Amino acid sequence: MSWTDERIEQLRNMWEKGLTASQIADELGGVSRNAVIGKAHRLGLKSRPSPVKATDKVAKPVKAAAPKPASPAVAPRPAAPVAPRPVTAAPRPEPKPPVQASDEGGVQAAPKPDAPRIVSIGPGGFIRQGPGDQQAPIPPAPPRRLVPAKPSPEIADKTTLLDLNDRICRWPMGHPGEPDFHFCGEAVNPGFPYCVEHCGRAYQAQLPRGTRRPPPPPPFGGPRVR
DNA sequence: CCCTGATTCGC
């Protein structure tokens, strides 16, 4: 496997989203955890709560009188220009408002202006924001018969990137780059980029960290669903 | 042991 633009972009997203290198690795497939880390560093997006970093253990109380008076006689290595690696001194508190997925599975109430943002995961692992900023999410659109709106027989079979427009569901089916990768193609839930069904998948409360591989691995996770 | 990310270094 090679690092295509697409894969690099996915790596970036997931890395910044806080997924572990391992998760990213088998999400992308074909690469090892080390490969992901290595690539991440080469891309310049390093530094994240890593277990091993600053070894600046404060001298133990016993050795408070740091026995390092710089013995004049020896001094093997004078003073290697110890690069003052900042190592992101600020631990980046990562503001995690007590947003609770209380009504899981339910429709998200319209977020109040000062209420914690509802963040959800969209296809491809993008962090997206509830559309509720402008309008109530999932307005109970009247059950319109979409018989006439049914997409042409062609895209009913396979909706490609070129077939996308703002009236059809953009939910990805399968894995990008693979021959039969396509998009849902259903008529969208008015005001959303996805059909009703996929809106339900796209707009969920963020799952709490630590939930390894939630059973319904949405977009680019599992085998393939259709 | 497991996990994590960081770093090194031969390719």
Next chain:
DNA sequence: GCGAATCAGG
């Protein structure tokens, strides 16, 4: 540039 091997903390 890539990633396995290695390191080192949790």
